[in-house]
Amino acid sequence: MNKMLKPPATHLLGRALATLLSAALLACALAADTSAQGGGHTLMGDVKVDESKAEGPKPLAFDIILYRERGDSNTVGRQTVPNGGRYRFNDLDNGYYDLVVEVEGAEVARIRVRIFAAYKNDFTQNIEMEWRAPATAGAKTAGVSTADFYKRTSAAQKLFDRAEEAMTAKKYTDAVSLFQQLVGADAQDYQAWTELGTAYLFQDNAAESEKSYLRAIGVRPAFALAYLDLARLRMAQKNYDGAVEILTKAVALQPPSADANLLLGESYLQLKKGSKAVPYLEEAARLGKPEARLRLATLYDRVGMKDRAAAEYVQFLAAKPDYPDRKKLEQYIKENKKQ
Structure with missing residues (x-):
């Protein structure tokens, strides 16, 4: 039986420099609890497996295991996720983690993840794999797209x-x-x-x-993380035109980045270009950044489109049912929702 292919670990995910954004920059967008400094983070992502080249039986599901630091004995959590599904690990501290994918007890991928932020934050690491045709009867090999190591x-x-x-x-x-x-x-x-x-x-x-x-x-030029880090740096310096320049390139990269779209939308808002911000905030929300709904709602409210703001709040609360100011948003929805 062929060995499972295990790529070197890629480590770059969340970046601590995101915390250098001014507190006002995303104040009305972030639903994070800022009292939980250095912890309480969430790591999540989609599991996408290309089975077009596979022959014979295909895995029904994948075990996603998160280890703290480099010690496999220090297991943070384990989840079983089908192809096309999403994993999610909550309440993570700052530090380095190994995100491991197993099939029937065999490791097929290991991704190095770096999570650093001063305040509670969400980090995304999608897992894209290719399940290949077996070289011999009964044998299976799996590979992972590892463009970013x-x-x-x-x-x-x-x-x-x-x-x-x-x-x-x-x-x-x-x-x-x-x-x-x-x-x-x-x-x-x-x-x-x-x-x-x-x-x-x-x-x-x-x-x-x-x-x-x-x-x-x-x-x-295809390394998205460097674009995001540079954009956050420029935003922290209030160089929003410079951030737009670099983020416009970032959103054109594959796979689509929720962070890049969110930051580009925010940069346009800071430049008072709301009409340009809307499509990027909508895309960020579609890709799993519900805080983008808050920014859209705030924008619509300011221009008098309260029914649309209410609709954004409805979608935000569906994604974040435990939002601390839920009652306030529900009251707004009740008063402004289109009948």
């Missing part, structure tokens, strides 16, 4: 791991030095460039941070 030498990977450990320990000077060594030895390591940008950001060195993100994009 960089294959390093063993020595470089150890250096990368040390740099990430320094980031976790908030030793940003050490992290910068280690990431500089990585990109100095291999200027094509777009993940290291992106992480270097984040390390600089924690040192309040926005200029070098932007340069690093731009280097990552220059090396790999």
Whole structure:
């Protein structure tokens, strides 16, 4: 029987620099509990398996397992998800995680996930796989699309791991030095460039941070995370035109990004271009960002379209039934919903 293909782990998901956005920027959009600093996060994503090349029996479901740090004994949770379904892990602390996919007890994919934010936040990591035709009777092989990881030498990977450990320990000077060594030895390591940008950001060195993100994009124009990190940096600096420039490119990438659409919609709102914000906020909501409904409702309310605002609140509460100000929104809906 052929071995299951297990790709190197990709680690980049949520970014701590998202917290550098001003508190007012998304105040009326975020339903997060800001008292839960450094924890209470949610990791979720869709499981999509291309079975077009498969022969014979296909998996009925996939076990999605989340491990904290690198220890497989430290299991956070396990869920069984069908093809086309969605997994969700709640109440996660800041840190590194391994997201593992198993079929009938055999590991077929492992994705490195990095979750960092000062306040409660949602992070998305979709899992896209291809279930391939067996090479021999009874044999199965599985593969994962791993466009967003960089294959390093063993020595470089150890250096990368040390740099990430320094980031976790908030030793940003050490992290910068280690990431500089990585990109100095291999200027094509777009993940290291992106992480270097984040390390600089924690040192309040926005200029070098932007340069690093731009280097990552220059090396790999399809690496969405570098676009998002750069856009958040520019938004934190209130450079919304610059954010729109980079996010317009990000939303054109595949697979579609809920974060990119949400941030682009928000940037247009900050530029007082509501009509341009609407389609991106709608797409963000469709892709799993219910807070976009709040922004749309606020926009519609301000221009007197209260029935449409009420309709957005209805959809938001359907996605976030435990929203703290639920009663206030329900009262608004009652007063303004189109009969």
